[in-house]
Amino acid sequence: MSGITLPFDQYVLKVHSRCDLACDHCYVYEHADQTWRSRPNVMSVETAILAAKRIAEHVKQHDVSTIHVVLHGGEPLLAGHDRLAEIVTLLREQLDGLCHLNLAIHTNGVTLDEKFCDLFTENGVKVGISLDGDKIANDRHRLFRNGRSSYQQVIQAVSLLRARPEIYAGLLCTIDVANDPIKVYDALLSLEPPRVDFLLPHATWEDPPPRPSATAYADWLIAIFDRWHAGGRPIPVRLFESIINTTHERSSLSEAIGLEPSTLVVIETDGGYEQVDSLKVAFDGAPATGFDLAGSSLNEVARHPGVQARQRGLQGLSATCQKCPVVRSCGGGLYPHRFREDSFDHPSVYCADLLALITHVQDHTTMTNHGLPPSTFDALAAGYGGAEDIEALARSQASIQRMIIASVPERPAAAWELLVQADRTDPAALRTVLAHPYVRVWAASRTHGGYLANVAAAAAYRAGIDAKILVQVLGGSVHLPTVGTFDDVTGDSATLVIEGGSTWIDGPATPLTEVRRLDAGGFSVLLEDRDPSRDCHQWPAAAKLGKTDFDAWHGCFSLAWQLIESDYPEYAPGLRAGLSTIMPLAPAPAGKDVSSTARHAFGAVAAALPADPATLALLLIHEFQHVKLGAMLDMFDLYDESDSTLYHAPWRDDPRPLEGLLQGTYAHIAVSDFWRARLTGPERVRAHEQYVLWRAHTARAIETLASSGRLTSFGERLVGRMRETVASWESGPGSSPA
Ligand code: SF4
Numbered sequence: 001m002s003g004i005t006l007p008f009d010q011y012v013l014k015v016h017s018r019c020d021l022a023c024d025h026c027y028v029y030e031h032a033d034q035t036w037r038s039r040p041n042v043m044s045v046e047t048a049i050l051a052a053k054r055i056a057e058h059v060k061q062h063d064v065s066t067i068h069v070v071l072h073g074g075e076p077l078l079a080g081h082d083r084l085a086e087i088v089t090l091l092r093e094q095l096d097g098l099c100h101l102n103l104a105i106h107t108n109g110v111t112l113d114e115k116f117c118d119l120f121t122e123n124g125v126k127v128g129i130s131l132d133g134d135k136i137a138n139d140r141h142r143l144f145r146n147g148r149s150s151y152q153q154v155i156q157a158v159s160l161l162r163a164r165p166e167i168y169a170g171l172l173c174t175i176d177v178a179n180d181p182i183k184v185y186d187a188l189l190s191l192e193p194p195r196v197d198f199l200l201p202h203a204t205w206e207d208p209p210p211r212p213s214a215t216a217y218a219d220w221l222i223a224i225f226d227r228w229h230a231g232g233r234p235i236p237v238r239l240f241e242s243i244i245n246t247t248h249e250r251s252s253l254s255e256a257i258g259l260e261p262s263t264l265v266v267i268e269t270d271g272g273y274e275q276v277d278s279l280k281v282a283f284d285g286a287p288a289t290g291f292d293l294a295g296s297s298l299n300e301v302a303r304h305p306g307v308q309a310r311q312r313g314l315q316g317l318s319a320t321c322q323k324c325p326v327v328r329s330c331g332g333g334l335y336p337h338r339f340r341e342d343s344f345d346h347p348s349v350y351c352a353d354l355l356a357l358i359t360h361v362q363d364h365t366t367m368t369n370h371g372l373p374p375s376t377f378d379a380l381a382a383g384y385g386g387a388e389d390i391e392a393l394a395r396s397q398a399s400i401q402r403m404i405i406a407s408v409p410e411r412p413a414a415a416w417e418l419l420v421q422a423d424r425t426d427p428a429a430l431r432t433v434l435a436h437p438y439v440r441v442w443a444a445s446r447t448h449g450g451y452l453a454n455v456a457a458a459a460a461y462r463a464g465i466d467a468k469i470l471v472q473v474l475g476g477s478v479h480l481p482t483v484g485t486f487d488d489v490t491g492d493s494a495t496l497v498i499e500g501g502s503t504w505i506d507g508p509a510t511p512l513t514e515v516r517r518l519d520a521g522g523f524s525v526l527l528e529d530r531d532p533s534r535d536c537h538q539w540p541a542a543a544k545l546g547k548t549d550f551d552a553w554h555g556c557f558s559l560a561w562q563l564i565e566s567d568y569p570e571y572a573p574g575l576r577a578g579l580s581t582i583m584p585l586a587p588a589p590a591g592k593d594v595s596s597t598a599r600h601a602f603g604a605v606a607a608a609l610p611a612d613p614a615t616l617a618l619l620l621i622h623e624f625q626h627v628k629l630g631a632m633l634d635m636f637d638l639y640d641e642s643d644s645t646l647y648h649a650p651w652r653d654d655p656r657p658l659e660g661l662l663q664g665t666y667a668h669i670a671v672s673d674f675w676r677a678r679l680t681g682p683e684r685v686r687a688h689e690q691y692v693l694w695r696a697h698t699a700r701a702i703e704t705l706a707s708s709g710r711l712t713s714f715g716e717r718l719v720g721r722m723r724e725t726v727a728s729w730e731s732g733p734g735s736s737p738a
Pocket residue numbers: 320321322324325326327330331332333347348350351352354355
């Protein structure tokens with residue numbers, strides 16, 4: 001084999017070859033390869049200069065636009081502040097301007113301090129921390145040489161990073177199936193990482209992992225996947241996202257699975273080039289290439305048979321893997337894990353786990369499992385959707401909501417029992433409460449867990465169940481979603497009594513103030529100005545409305561709804577089926593209309609009271625598009641979430657991420673339509689101007705989306721339907737100036 005198949009764009013720089021921990025699962029020190037013993041402890045400045053120059057040479061030769069350099073070890077922080085500063089500066093000097101340089105460091109965090117954080121902040125170095133979960137999980141392996149726990153130091157390091165989100169890359173957790181997976185996941189989630197990755201412990205067929213059951217690792221990961229998926233995927237989890245991505249034929253984002261060729265090379269502290277680091281588990285010297293910085297270019301390393309073996313995609317896999325139904329997602333697993341009897345031509349030692357995990361993830365993330373008929377998808381994708389289509393979205397949201405509620409940690413037993421009783425006595429009453437938009441916002445936020453009692457009490461009250469239950473007091477009030485609020489309550493909790501269709505607080509409190517509704521003759525929505533979770537929008541929530549403000553809202557909504565019913569028959573049935581709540585925002589600056597939706601608040605539109613009913617009608621139609629698309633995004637992967645490219649949105653000065661552009665385009669179909677319907681009315685001059693403007697913006701944005709190359713097949717189908725909608729306006733009134 002000759003020639004370079006792909007240039008390297010991922011570099012692991014071993015800046016220190018020793019570690020201050022003695023983790024017994026570490027592949028550097030505790031497995032077959034022992035070459036670390038003969039290497040210098042720290043990468044010298046001379047070696048770092050050579051490394052930076054070799055990388056720059058390779059970037060220039062192959063015109064690589066983006067590279068990733070990870071400072072690694074051993075423990076890279078042991079290189080010290082000064083040496084790390086020198087290495088980072090050298091890399092920036094050689095590479096900035098040549099390509100986009102993503103710099104990161106993977107550390108155990110034990111010696112991370114403010115000075116390191118200053119260095120990383122100044123130089124744009126993202127920090128990933130190894131942490132195996134809660135203290136029990138972490139202390140199972142990640143100990144100092146004298147057996148002392150490293151947990152507190154690592155948590156301290158994570159605290160430093162949480163204060164500097166711009167350099168906090170995430171947490172890397174090595175799996176031990178002896179740990180409770182949910183406790184591990186919850187512990188990691190509580191540290192607010194921007195990303196988590198779960199790593200299978202390095203092993204081979206010759207040295208297999210501890211395995212209490214045939215699919216112990218899949219079972220462990222599936223427990224976390226179910227929790228993560230039910231919780232609305234609150235943070236990116238790389239392994240799960242890799243499976244979802246590869247299922248939709250997108251980049252796996254990881255060497256661990258997928259068929260993408262490896263473009264990674266390791267540079268050791270002594271300047272030696274090595275193949276992927278985890279090969280150290282296979283046999284002594286397995287990662288070696290025999291090349292080093294002084295004597296060889298990266299092109300020579302790229303021609304090494306070991307490097308090329310990891311670039312052969314499907315052809316590079318064993319016969320068993322090539323016939324496997326999940327091979328496009330799995331890719332035979334991590335290369336070193338395939339090692340058996342002097343060869344890598346085998347499935348992974350984790351084969352059974354990978355098959356079970358990938359099948360489970362695919363079963364839970366593809367269209368057929370959402371129960372949304374293709375005709376409904378197409379109706380919504382076109383920008384519209386009738387009552388039945390929105391009801392289908394609402395049913396899907398209800399099932400997601402139940403899963404999120406079920407995953408709320410530390411839920412009070414009495415509250416759960418009351419919910420179960422309400423479900424048996426009057427399921428519709430429970431559905432109404434759980435469907436309240438801000439109940440999901442609360443459940444997904446995982447704060448004030450005792451609020452489940454308030455949710456249960458609201459369901460019991462609506463179901464006519466007598467009960468006495470301890471509920472949560474927030475800001476001196478007890479709020480029962482969809483029911484109302486008691487004020488002037490003292491303490492953190494209070495006893496709520498429901499009896500004979502009445503409810504009261506057993507102690508000092510005002511009587512119940514019921515949630516108010518905005519009524520437009522045959523259609524009404526909740527006016528939500530008390531819910532404790534409502535302030536989750538882009539703009540601040542208004543305080544509780546006085547009578548004058550409420551009356552103003554009532555009058556404006558009533559007229560706006562009349563307008564929607566008379567002039568917007570394509571939108572009115574969907575709004576009637578799905579718009580449940582209006583949340584008043586604090587007054588907007590003069591001359592500005594503000595409105596918003598929140599991804600978890602299905603059915604709610606937040607707005608500051610606009611000047612006139614027509615503007616409110618426009619805001620409701622516009623914002624409800626975001627409600628619909630948000631629900632579709634809960635069900636479908638529409639685009640490549642790993643895409644960090646920013647795209648021009650014709651209606652904004654600043655470029656937008658792909659989801660922002662998609663949301664804006666979908667919403668502006670309705671904005672264009674709003675003005676299109678007014679082309680023959682009394683304000684036709686303004687309507688014509690607005691219609692031409694928004695139709696042109698929307699059409700341009702659709703083409704940007706279509707040519708992004710980052711849409712999934714569902715995303716392409718959605719954008720195709722939007723394009724058909726805009727094209728269908730071509731021959732109508734007002735079309736020619738566009
Ligand atoms: S699941 Fe097993 S057989 Fe299938 S591709 Fe992965 S390692 Fe190969």
